Structure formats: structure tokens, C-alpha cells
Amino acid sequence: MAIDETNAAGAGxxxxxxxxxxxxxxxxxxxxxxxxxxxxxxxxxxxxGYLHVGHxxxxxxxxxxxxxxxxKTNLRFDDTNPTKEDQEYIDAxxxxxxxxxxxxxxxxxxxxxxxxxYQWAETLIQNGKAYVDQLSADEIxxxxxxxxxxxxxxxxxxxxxxxxxxxxxRMRAGEFKNGEMVLRAKIDMSSPNINLRDxxxxxxxxxxxxxxxxAWCIYPMYDWAxxxxxxxxxxxxxxxxxEFEDHRPLYDWFVEQLGIYHPQQIEFARVNVTTMIxxxxxxxxxxxxxxVRGWDDPRMxxxxxxxxxxxxxxxxxxxxxxxxxxxSGGIADIQMLEYCVRQxxxxxxxxxxxxxxxIKVVLTNYPEGQVEWFDSPVNPExxxxxxxxxxxxxxxxxxxxxxxxxxxxxxYRLSPGKEVRLRxxxxxxxxxxxxxxxxxxxxxxxxxxxATRGGxxxxxxxxxxxxxxxxxxxxxxxxxxxxxxLLTVPxxxxxxxxxxxxxxxxxxxxxxxxHAYIEPSITGAPVGKQVQFERVGYFTVDPDSTAExxxxxxxxxxxxxxxKLQKQGG
RNA sequence: AGAGGGAUAGUUCAAUGGUAGAACAGCGGCCUUUGGAGCCGUCAGUCCUGGUUCGAGCCCAGGUCCCUCUGCCA
Numbered sequence: 001m002a003i004d005e006t007n008a009a010g011a012g013x014x015x016x017x018x019x020x021x022x023x024x025x026x027x028x029x030x031x032x033x034x035x036x037x038x039x040x041x042x043x044x045x046x047x048x049g050y051l052h053v054g055h056x057x058x059x060x061x062x063x064x065x066x067x068x069x070x071x072k073t074n075l076r077f078d079d080t081n082p083t084k085e086d087q088e089y090i091d092a093x094x095x096x097x098x099x100x101x102x103x104x105x106x107x108x109x110x111x112x113x114x115x116x117x118y119q120w121a122e123t124l125i126q127n128g129k130a131y132v133d134q135l136s137a138d139e140i141x142x143x144x145x146x147x148x149x150x151x152x153x154x155x156x157x158x159x160x161x162x163x164x165x166x167x168x169x170r171m172r173a174g175e176f177k178n179g180e181m182v183l184r185a186k187i188d189m190s191s192p193n194i195n196l197r198d199x200x201x202x203x204x205x206x207x208x209x210x211x212x213x214x215a216w217c218i219y220p221m222y223d224w225a226x227x228x229x230x231x232x233x234x235x236x237x238x239x240x241x242x243e244f245e246d247h248r249p250l251y252d253w254f255v256e257q258l259g260i261y262h263p264q265q266i267e268f269a270r271v272n273v274t275t276m277i278x279x280x281x282x283x284x285x286x287x288x289x290x291x292v293r294g295w296d297d298p299r300m301x302x303x304x305x306x307x308x309x310x311x312x313x314x315x316x317x318x319x320x321x322x323x324x325x326x327x328s329g330g331i332a333d334i335q336m337l338e339y340c341v342r343q344x345x346x347x348x349x350x351x352x353x354x355x356x357x358x359i360k361v362v363l364t365n366y367p368e369g370q371v372e373w374f375d376s377p378v379n380p381e382x383x384x385x386x387x388x389x390x391x392x393x394x395x396x397x398x399x400x401x402x403x404x405x406x407x408x409x410x411x412y413r414l415s416p417g418k419e420v421r422l423r424x425x426x427x428x429x430x431x432x433x434x435x436x437x438x439x440x441x442x443x444x445x446x447x448x449x450x451a452t453r454g455g456x457x458x459x460x461x462x463x464x465x466x467x468x469x470x471x472x473x474x475x476x477x478x479x480x481x482x483x484x485x486l487l488t489v490p491x492x493x494x495x496x497x498x499x500x501x502x503x504x505x506x507x508x509x510x511x512x513x514x515h516a517y518i519e520p521s522i523t524g525a526p527v528g529k530q531v532q533f534e535r536v537g538y539f540t541v542d543p544d545s546t547a548e549x550x551x552x553x554x555x556x557x558x559x560x561x562x563x564k565l566q567k568q569g570g
Numbered sequence: 571a572g573a574g575g576g577a578u579a580g581u582u583c584a585a586u587g588g589u590a591g592a593a594c595a596g597c598g599g600c601c602u603u604u605g606g607a608g609c610c611g612u613c614a615g616u617c618c619u620g621g622u623u624c625g626a627g628c629c630c631a632g633g634u635c636c637c638u639c640u641g642c643c644a
Binding site: 018019020024044045046048078080081083084136137140141144145146147148149150151178179181182184191192193194195197200202203204205219221222223225226242243244245246247248249267269271274280322323324325326327328329330331332333335336338339340342343346347351376377380381410412413421422423424425454455456463464465466467468532534535536537558559560561562563564565 | 593605640
């Protein structure tokens with residue numbers, strides 16, 4: 001089955017979000033007329049992995065800013081390193097941004113500008129601002145100096161312009177092997193900003209590029225490609241993360257040297273979330289090592305994974321807005337995300353009864369062979385959603401954890417002699433506990449009160465608990481996958497620096513229930529369908545589902561007062 | 571140690587020289603045919619030391635702590 005994308009947010013995603021410091025900067029630009037009142041942002045992913053929750057924040061920021069100011073946003077792939085990039089990632093990124101509910105003004109690639117970037121590089125050489133260096137990578141590193149010591153000039157730094165030009169052209173022509181030469185900007189080897197110590201502009205990479213094929217064997221570095229791409233596209237505000245702050249002088253230097261349109265780079269703090277890894281390198285390892293089933297494994301922090309898990313675009317956008325934008329890095333509690341997911345799903349997810357860990361209940365005074373169909377609300381939060389019909393009979397399943405033979409204080413659910421309500425059906429009282437030879441409970445005998453039909457007692461008596469249930473004869477069997485956090489510590493800072501992060505991968509992050517019982521109204525649910533299993537949590541139909549057997553992912557649990565009480569009790 | 575940034579409730583953000591607020595989390599209560607949802611209440615903070623000012627989270631000085639940077643990655 002394919003993912004049902006009909007639940008993707010339409011165009012016109014939620015408004016730009018709450019105010020942040022970038023609005024102040026743009027307002028100032030508009031006041032001074034720097035960009036003529038224009039706002040044009042871009043989202044520039046490198047297609048070397050799947051987008052994750054941190055990218056979602058950047059996407060919402062860039063598209064949100066443009067929307068707030070009536071501007072535009074380009075999607076531009078930063079595809080300058082063919083050894084790491086792949087068409088699969090390009091396709092996934094496009095799918096994910098669309099699913100989040102955003103539409104770009106232009107779909108572009110840095111590789112669209114390779115020829116222009118090359119010409120500008122020749123200009124730089126001709127102006128004496130760049131040179132071909134043939135030091136090895138090790139030698140360049142050695143010449144670069146350290147954080148506290150200045151670097152030294154390359155012996156090739158002052159070679160004649162014509163010689164650099166000739167060699168650069170021959171680099172392009174493919175006359176040299178990988179690593180033999182590079183083009184470097186001629187700036188200042190003693191700059192305290194290491195990015196300004198004659199940064200490499202081009203390296204030789206005899207590699208096939210997903211878009212330009214074998215047309216090039218030299219590829220521009222990020223610093224050389226990014227600002228000029230922004231300039232070409234008329235980007236006004238080039239929003240990136242904090243680690244590029246040190247690169248801004250270089251960004252500015254290039255466009256000034258070239259005398260071309262000058263966008264404004266603005267840095268903000270990357271969004272991190274507890275228990276979520278946002279290092280592409282580590283995510284790639286989880287995938288390659290088979291710790292997870294793929295980039296879209298519902299335990300992953302990728303947008304694809306969150307979609308498969310049942311998160312909604314609205315929930316993710318709400319979360320990003322809740323976290324906000326700042327220049328002081330931090331780590332947001334994943335409970336904020338979960339709150340947003342519950343908040344959205346509570347309003348839209350149809351209710352269903354499903355028993356994950358069944359225990360059989362026999363109603364001793366219920367007529368053999370009788371079946372009643374009860375109306376139950378599809379969604380109590382949304383009366384217009386109507387009702388569904390749920391079959392009831394003599395033999396039922398309830399959740400094993402809803403029964404305790406010797407209940408502790410505050411356990412409101414079923415126990416011997418205790419009366420509870422079965423949701424939308426009857427009050428029942430437990431009369432007998434049947435055990436097997438090993439003393440394990442295998443069945444409960446209960447009586448029902450016919451007068452409580454529909455779930456209300458005409459004499460006004462109350463019960464403390466309402467349980468979900470499924471008629472044994474009508475139950476649909478399904479596989480249910482329960483997920484826990486992928487990491488055993490909330491923050492990467494909580495890990496021992498000497499240990500590999502793999503040691504902190506939660507070995508119990510996936511629990512598979514092969515035979516859950518679900519009420520028959522679930523039959524035919526399409527992939528991507530989101531439901532609430534009452535009293536249990538929100539679930540969605542996984543693409544692994546077949547016509548014979550549905551597979552569900554647990555999106556998020558419901559808040560659970562009882563579990564909390566138990567934990568408090570020790 | 572050099573350069574660049576950052577420090578406000580447990581967490582993420584507001585407060586733009588004039589009463590330090592919100593959300594999430596926590597705690598307590600109300601309500602409930604989901605121990606859900608909702609509603610109400612509550613706990614809790616300006617990194618430190620000086621200075622300017624009628625008044626400082628905000629401005630100034632000094633300090634402390636944290637983050638980023640020594641890829642032919644982005």
C-alpha cells in the first residue's frame with residue numbers, strides 16, 4: 001500500500017508565526033528601503049539525507065517569514081558535492097516540504113549556476129583575488145595555522161594570474177586527478193577568522209552528479225556557491241543556522257568582490273528536541289547499521305518518519321511556532337511536540353476501541369448467541385462526526401491491565417466484586433476469576449445489568465471507571481507497533497563523551513503486538529488513516545498493512561493519570 | 571589561548587529604559603460514558619560584581635559559564 005497523502009496540509013499553511021528577532025531586522029530593512037520592501041527567502045537543503053525536525057523549523061521560518069511579509073520563498077538544493085548527494089533525497093525532500101503544507105515560488109538547484117559560478121571564479125583570478133594551489137590537503141591544513149597562530153602563505157599564492165587561469169581551465173578540462181589542485185581565494189592567511197585564510201573555492205571531484213551528470217569534474221565549495229546563488233535569485237534574507245556566523249564575512253566578501261547584488265545573511269539557533277538526534281551523520285548510521293528500518297522508520301526524527309508515525313503537518317508547525325526562534329541555542333522538550341500532536345489529533349481522529357493485551361470476559365447472564373449493536377460517538381469533540389455501530393456479545397476482550405485481582409488504592413478499574421462501565425454498553429460486575437494450572441488469569445466471569453443499557457444506570461448509581469472492550473466474535477486482528485524514544489537519554493550532552501552514541505540507543509524502542517483486537521468498524525482503513533484507540537492513544541495505519549492484516553503505528557499515547565500515580569507510588 | 575556568538579521559571583520563548591509574562595512540564599482542584607479532552611488554581615526566573623539613571627533583564631565596565639570555528643563537508 002502507498003502512503004495516503006490526502007491528509008497533507010493544503011497550500012496556505014498557517015500564518016508566519018509569532019514575532020521573532022528576524023522580523024525586527026526585516027522591519028528595519030523595510031524602513032530604510034534596503035530591499036525596496038521586498039522579502040524573498042530560500043530553503044537550501046543539501047540532498048544528502050532526509051529532512052528532520054530541525055529542518056522543519058527552518059522551513060516554517062523561511063516560508064513563514066515570506067508569508068508574513070507577502071514575499072516569496074525558493075526551494076534550492078545545495079547540490080555541490082556529488083559524492084554525498086542522491087536523487088532519492090531530492091525526491092524525499094520535495095515530498096516532505098509539500099506535505100508540511102508549503103509551496104515554493106521556484107524549484108532551483110545550485111548546480112543550475114555552475115557555469116556562472118565558474119565564470120565568476122575566473123573573474124576573481126583575473127582580479128588577483130584567487131589562485132590555483134597545488135599543495136596537498138595535508139599541506140594546506142598545515143599552512144592554515146591554528147586557532148591561536150596565524151597561517152602561512154602557500155608558495156603558489158603569488159603565481160602569475162595567467163598561470164592560475166591556465167591551470168584553473170585545465171582543472172575544468174579534467175587534466176588533473178582528484179586532490180591535485182584547488183582554487184583558493186586570496187584573502188588573509190593571518191586573519192583571526194579561519195574562514196578567511198584563503199578558503200578553497202573549487203576542488204577536483206571526478207564524480208557523476210545527479211543533475212549535471214559528467215559535465216563537471218570541479219565542484220564549488222559551499223562558501224563559494226551559497227551567497228552567489230542567493231545573489232542570483234535576488235534573495236533578500238538568507239537565513240541560516242548559527243554555525244555559519246563565522247562565514248558571514250566571507251559571504252559578504254565574495255559578493256562585494258564580484259560587485260553583485262548583496263543579500264543579508266541572518267543566523268538563528270538550530271532547533272533541537274530531547275531524545276531526538278539531528279545529526280545527519282548519526283541518522284545515516286542508524287539507517288545503514290539497520291538499527292531502524294529506514295529513514296522513515298517511525299522512531300526517526302525525520303519528517304518522513306513523523307508522517308508515517310501519524311504526526312500531522314499542523315502539529316509539527318504548531319510545535320515549531322511554540323518553540324520560537326532565537327539566537328540562543330537550546331533543546332526543546334519533546335513533550336511540547338507530543339502536546340501539539342495530541343491537541344490536533346484529539347480534534348480530528350475518529351474513536352475506535354482496540355484491546356492491545358486482551359483478557360477474555362464472559363458475561364454469564366448474557367443470552368447465548370445474542371448480538372447487540374451500540375451507537376458510540378465517532379468523536380466526542382466533534383458532534384458533527386456522528387456515531388458508529390459497535391457489536392456487543394456474551395464473550396468480550398478487555399485490556400489485561402484494566403483488571404487487578406487485588407487492587408491497590410485508587411485503582412478504579414475492574415476487580416472481583418467491582419462494577420465498571422463498558423464504554424457505550426453496560427455496567428458489568430466481576431464475579432469470578434478463572435486461572436490456569438500455573439495460576440495465570442485466563443478469563444473473567446462477569447454479570448451485566450440489563451437496566452444500564454447504553455451505559456447509564458437509571459437508578460443514578462455511578463461507577464468510577466469506563467473500560468474499552470471488543471466483542472470476541474467480531475474482533476478484527478491487527479498488528480500494532482508501539483514506539484518508545486530512540487535514545488535512553490534526553491540530551492546528547494547527557495552522553496559520556498568517551499562512548500559512542502550507539503550505546504545510548506534504546507533497545508526497547510519498538511514493541512510489536514501481533515494480535516491486537518479491534519472493533520470491526522476499523523475494517524478497510526486506508527494507509528495513513530489516523531484514529532484514537534480510546535483510552536490508549538493515537539494510532540495510524542502503516543504502509544506495511546495488507547488486505548489481510550492491518551498494521552498500526554502508535555503515534556503518541558494519551559496522557560495517563562494512572563501510570564503517573566503508579567510511578568509516584570514507587 | 572585567537573575570533574565570533576549566547577546566558578530570563580525545570581524546558582522553549584516574550585518583555586525593545588517604566589508593574590518580569592506565555593506555553594509545555596510539575597503540583598492541586600472542578601468536570602467527565604476515554605484516569606482522555608476541557609476548565610480553574612498554583613509552584614517557579616533575570617549568571618555574578620560594580621557603574622550610569624528617578625528607574626536596568628535591557629545601557630556601560632569587569633568577571634563567570636556555555637556554544638561555534640583549525641574539511642579539498644554543508
